[in-house]
Every structure is written in structure tokens, then in C-alpha cells.
Amino acid sequence: MPTSTLLDIDLYLKEKTDWIDKQIFRFMPASDSPAIGRLIESVNYSLRAGGKRIRPILMLATAECFGDSTEHLLPAMAAVEMIHTYSLIHDDLPSMDNDDLRRGQPTNHKKYGEATAILAGDALMTYAYEVVVRYTDRTRVNPRIVLQVVQELGQATGVFGMVGGQMMDLYYEKHTMPNAAELVREIHQRKTGALIRAAVRIGAVLMQCTQIQLDQLTIYANHLGLAFQIVDDILDVECTPEELGKSTGSDEARAKLTYPAVYGLEPAKSLARDQGKLALAALDQFNGHVDTLRVLTEHIVARRK
């Protein structure tokens, strides 16, 4: 696939990440109140810590399959990153994964205290919906499509999505289950996969895709989301905290259900590659400009952080 090599993925990612970083803070409010100001500061702290922005980038790259006019995606791109950030803040809490380090910085509750961290997560989640409704409305997207975006976010992040996945993740800690292979797949699909799938689907929905196109991209996103999380599991085993900017080895320490734990490290790597191939195969079925998505997928599977 020679087209793939035309795209300099590192340059693409840097450009898009810089752009998203700049845009996302245009949505953030300010306040003169010391208390509310501190809450916003803690929200911005976690947003600013700057992850890979992989979800908004995937949304954008999906939309680019359909055309170039993607300015109206911005609110949804910000929203998906806000929701992802809220989930990290809550997951890091002492009663959850009790992590001190995230993206090379102290976690939100380490810096601002537990109460503020809980509220920062709550505020981010709420704000994500507000941003989608308020700003997408201004970009004259059909209200039915905006409602579909809200629904995609809700389904991806509720009891049967991200929050349910986190519950399973905690519930099965330190338990050796006979059906571990099935469970770890389900946990990953809910906890990480669902929001990645939503990012891809929202990108397509906002470009007014057909149902067939949406179905094809959903299959792609399901494989990609699983590949992404298996790679995450592997990096938690192989990397140092310095390389990754967060605590590593914590999955093993907490006896989490992960692919390396269930299958072993080398088989897990092989399974990640398999899911990556299945994602690429799904793209082959898709009739559109998938070059960027293709390179992005290869990058996600091969990434070292």
C-alpha cells in the first residue's frame, strides 16, 4: 500500500496534537471565584498534561475519509478528550487504581486533593456534553446529528461502556477466573474500546455517513480499540515509568486482568498484531480515503509509548 508511506505520521501527529491542544482550551471557562477558579485550574491541569490525543485524532482522521471540511468536528473532538481525561482522573483515585503519576506529572488528586479531583472529573464529564450541544449547535450541524453524538458518548461511557469496564477491571482484580480470556477482552472493549469506537463513529456521523459506512468503520474501530489496549498492557510490562510518563508494572502489582497476564507477553504481542491486521482489513472494505486512518492504525499497533 504505497499511499501509506506518503504520510509522515510523526509530523501529522505533532501538527494535530498541537492544534487540538490549542483548540481544546478555547472551550474551557474561566472564573474570578477562588473556589471555582481552583476547580477549573485542576481540570486544566489534567487536560494540559497532554496525552496522545489519540481519540480526537482518530475522530478527525475518520472524518477526513469523507472530505476536508472538518472544522465542525472541534466540539466533539474536545468533548471526547474531556471525557477521556475525566476517566483518567477518577481511575487514578486512591480507592480505584491509586496512581501517583500520570503523563509524567503528579495525578490530579495528588496535586489538588481527592475531593477536588472527584469534582474535576464530574465537571469535565458535564462540560463535555455542554460543549457538544452548545458549540455543535453553532456550527449548524443538524440537531438530530448532535443528539446522535450525545447518545454515542453516553452509550460509550456508561454502565455498559467505560464505567462498566472500570467496574469489571476493579471487580476481577486479584481473581483468577476460569474464563479469564473472555473477561479480559470484555473489560478492554468496555473500558477503552467503547470510547475509541465512539470517536470513530462520531467522526463518521458528523460527516453524514451512510449506515453501511458506519457499520464498516465500527468493525474497524472494534479491532483498533482492542489492539490499542493490548499494546497498553504490553507497555505497562516492558517500559519504565520515565519512558511512559506514568507508573508501570502496576497492572501486575494489582493482579489486573491483562493480555500479558492471561496469555503471556509474546502471545499478547501476537494478538495485538492480529487485531491491528483485522482493523486494516476492515479499512480495505471501506470505500473512502482511508490512507490516514491506515497509517494511524499501523502507528498505534507499533507504538512504544
Place this chain on the structure above:
Amino acid sequence: MPTSTLLDIDLYLKEKTDWIDKQIFRFMPASDSPAIGRLIESVNYSLRAGGKRIRPILMLATAECFGDSTEHLLPAMAAVEMIHTYSLIHDDLPSMDNDDLRRGQPTNHKKYGEATAILAGDALMTYAYEVVVRYTDRTRVNPRIVLQVVQELGQATGVFGMVGGQMMDLYYEKHTMPNAAELVREIHQRKTGALIRAAVRIGAVLMQCTQIQLDQLTIYANHLGLAFQIVDDILDVECTPEELGKSTGSDEARAKLTYPAVYGLEPAKSLARDQGKLALAALDQFNGHVDTLRVLTEHIVARRK
């Protein structure tokens, strides 16, 4: 106002509360997964504990000013109660108000643990948006109006609403502030008032009110919300935990900014009555069938639990 006395408020509240209690669980999902099942159980536990359902009842009574056909309000009524319940679960957490008792039962984290309680709150908030979008859509409400409902909920509960109010509430604990009177009003307006106002406004918006009607009802709701929370402050001082079904005296123990703390008990009672009168005066300006709202307002100001 002789019409007021035609309504048996206790009977009205009992009928509506029973109806809401029955309807709200029709929206709740079920799961065979032990982990997700436990999360849903903890969500239902807090929802079922059954408060006064004052927010959905206010939404309904507001809609009844415009006509009798209020079936399409149900998703929004459920949503506002879900959001209220999520806020109680998170506010009760050890790092926040650290309350053991709520509505006569152990608080969610006391029964299910802290991690599950945080996730139950997250799930409830997410589900509230999903319910509004999914079910309101089925009732053929104009999508623009559904989006307005989502926006009302977001604004009422975000950094400048409920979550911001909770942040202020914690921030000013144990601090004697020179501008305490101003601060306690702002805290109450954000923490409690905003969602009560949203309930009233959503009831009107779903009945396709005019902007003037919305403005009038907003003034009403602002006074009512403040009256409601001042009465809450007073009951925390005057009642036993048995009477109220939750820990009492905790505001004083935590040196919270409340109306009795700032003004003294008797002046606080007088201020609550004043806000109640202002709410009723705002209703007098409103050209519609406000009898139910009027009696409800009198009940809220005079309530003893």
C-alpha cells in the same frame, strides 16, 4: 387564593412520588455480568432510597401550568432525579462530606465501597443524558428542544452550577469570611438552586413556553431554590437524624457556610419565608394555571423534613 386549598398537597405528593418511583426504574438497565450487575445494584440502591422527588415533581407541576399532556416529560424527570442522586452519592464520599447515613440508610460508599460509589455516580450522570436523548427522541419532541434540555442540565450541574457549588461548599468550610452572606447565597444558588431552576425551566421548555414565560418562571425558581436550601439548613439544625433520615448537625460540625450559621436561626427562618413570598409573587406575574406550583411552594417553605 382559595384555589390553593382545593389541592390536597399530601395526596398530590404521594401520588406523584409513587408514580415517579415506578417510572424511573423502567429506565434502568439490567445486566447478567456480576461486576456490572453490582454497579447497577448500587445505582438502584441510591435511586430506590427514595427522596422527596422534589425536582421531577416541580418539573411536572411547571409543565401542568401549560396543559395536561405531560407524558413526554418522563425521561427528563428521570434524568433530573438521576443527576440529583449522583450528586448525593459523590457528596457523601469520605473525601467530601463523609456522611454515613442518607434517607435513613447507609450511604452508597458505606454499603458498596468507595470505588463503586464513585462509579455509581459517574454512571448515573452519564445515564441521565442517555435517557433524555434516547427516550425524549422517541416521544417525538423536537430535537432542538431535546438539545435545550441537555444544555439546561449541563449548565445547571457543571462548574458554574452544582459541581462548582459543591467545590465552594468544601472550600469555605471552617473559614470565617468577611463576605459570608454573599458567599452562602452563591453556594446555595449553585449547589441546590441551579438544578431546581433547571427542573422548572425544562418543564416549561418541554411544553414549548415563550421566552417571557421562561424568564418569569426562572425568577420564581431562583427564589424557590434558595428558600428550599435555607429550609434544608434550618432542618439540619433543628431535626434529629431519625426525623430527617440523614445525619444532622453535620453542617455545624464541619463549620459549613449555612444561613443559620451566618444569620442565626430565627433570621434564617425569616429569610426562608421571604424567599418563599418572592417565589409566590413571581407566580402571580405568570399568566397560567399556577395553582399546583403555588401549593407546592408553600409546602416546600413550611416543610419539616
